Amino acid sequence: MGFVGILVVFGMVFGGYLIAGGKMIVIIKAAPIEMMIIGGAALGAYLIANPMKIIKMGFSMGIKALTKKGPSKEEYVQLLQMLFQLFQLFRKDGPQAVEKHIENPDKSEIFTAYPSFMHNHHAVHYLCDTMKITLSADLSPYDVDDLLDFDLKAIHSEEHQAQHAVQTVADGFPGLGIVAAVLGIVKTMDYLTAGVEVIGAKVAAALVGTMLGVFGAYGLIGPIASKMNADIEAEGRYLGCIKAAMVSLQKGAPPLVCVEYARRSIQPEERPTFDEMDKATKEIKKAA
Numbered sequence: 001m002g003f004v005g006i007l008v009v010f011g012m013v014f015g016g017y018l019i020a021g022g023k024m025i026v027i028i029k030a031a032p033i034e035m036m037i038i039g040g041a042a043l044g045a046y047l048i049a050n051p052m053k054i055i056k057m058g059f060s061m062g063i064k065a066l067t068k069k070g071p072s073k074e075e076y077v078q079l080l081q082m083l084f085q086l087f088q089l090f091r092k093d094g095p096q097a098v099e100k101h102i103e104n105p106d107k108s109e110i111f112t113a114y115p116s117f118m119h120n121h122h123a124v125h126y127l128c129d130t131m132k133i134t135l136s137a138d139l140s141p142y143d144v145d146d147l148l149d150f151d152l153k154a155i156h157s158e159e160h161q162a163q164h165a166v167q168t169v170a171d172g173f174p175g176l177g178i179v180a181a182v183l184g185i186v187k188t189m190d191y192l193t194a195g196v197e198v199i200g201a202k203v204a205a206a207l208v209g210t211m212l213g214v215f216g217a218y219g220l221i222g223p224i225a226s227k228m229n230a231d232i233e234a235e236g237r238y239l240g241c242i243k244a245a246m247v248s249l250q251k252g253a254p255p256l257v258c259v260e261y262a263r264r265s266i267q268p269e270e271r272p273t274f275d276e277m278d279k280a281t282k283e284i285k286k287a288a
Helices: 002-019 024-049 052-067 073-093 095-103 121-136 141-191 196-250 255-264 274-287
Strands: none
Touching: 002 024, 002 052, 002 196, 024 052, 024 141, 024 196, 052 141, 052 196, 073 095, 073 196, 073 255, 073 274, 095 121, 121 141, 121 196, 141 196, 196 255, 255 274
């Protein structure tokens, strides 16, 4: 929906301007230079303020924010099915049967059957690394809970830095728009004897800078930063689902109960119903 939103923003803002009698030629002529000043200064500040990994992550997450959405109900169903299948194997055949899957997830017939899980590299490491330590050390459920919490914070720390960096750019855009406008007014001072029409055109071009700064901040970059934050939260909820299942497993709960703990941690809008999961787990049992 990101690009649809952008079309709506542009359509409503500039459509309203045209309906009110405005002329786009004024904006079109002034925009390239004004955006060079505003966008160039914003990009330079972004490069100054952040290490390269955060810079790259900011661009990557920004594109993702416009093109992708959070985990869907179907992806959660697949995750719960995978957890149930893995935990069933663990209860039935013991730790050795699970080790080959968590040691080489790319070659696991269980994991590769659920592509939405495999495409989430954070989730793969989050689950497999936790199972490795629980199989090799005697950890309490509280230890596993703490371990998963620490991991979750570490996973998203850089992503939050990247989101904050983009939000900072959005916050600075209006001020840079004022800089562009002031430079335009300074330029206009050279034309005070050129006549009202010339001065009016120069002032209009300068004011385009202010408009673009505010427009870019609140109509484009700010919403993208907000969507980035929403994506991070959605990813956290997906990993939180795995956490709920793993802590329940460590408490000694059967696979079906572990999956139910995980299901209850999902927000209602994406959460599969009890009957849907009952059907999904029965399909796993039949396949086994």
